[in-house]
Amino acid sequence: ETGVTQSPTHLIKTRGQQVTLRCSSQSGHNTVSWYQQALGQGPQFIFQYYREEENGRGNFPPRFSGLQFPNYSSELNVNALELDDSALYLCASSPPPGQGAGAEQFFGPGTRLTVL
């Protein structure tokens, strides 16, 4: 069974640039969620994708966007990077919604983004 993978591991960008982070879900999972974890804090929910559509969103501005592909992999795109976007970005996969909120989420190792 293949776990959740994310790429790249680390990334350095400058303010105003755009970035794309990638995630491959665990085998058999077709739902992907993205979280932002600032240093010393708990992860914060950005959004969730199911069947290639955004299924729910947290309190993040529109410059945070995503995609999900037919193979259930996903991308997180952030435009106009700001210094506060520096964080660990975590991707999690889970069984499909419809089983009710609370499905166990399996997390990837994360992408560490630094914005200078």
Next chain:
Amino acid sequence: AQKVTQAQTEISVVEKEDVTLDCVYETRDTTYYLFWYKQPPSGELVFLIRRNSFDEQNEISGRYSWNFQKSTSSFNFTITASQVVDSAVYFCALSGGTSYDKVIFGPGTSLSVIP
């Protein structure tokens, strides 16, 4: 609004001591789920347990045990006979009230087990 509070920011114990990590949650939902995750220095979140709001039975898994009390909105986690490998940040989390899996994490408790 949903909220998770972990009042202990950092805890340090000597190996083989027992330690309890506190978690208090707030929600207006009648159906909700509570989780504990472990985040070792490598950064990857490791799932430890999920509990739904209708199951208040305490659970034990090896050296780990969880105490869920709806009356006090608490879901505490105890590690018995702690080991150095238990050193990590532990997050309590909550989800519910939506059709999707938005998980609200607490701020985390950093546990250091000293040999």
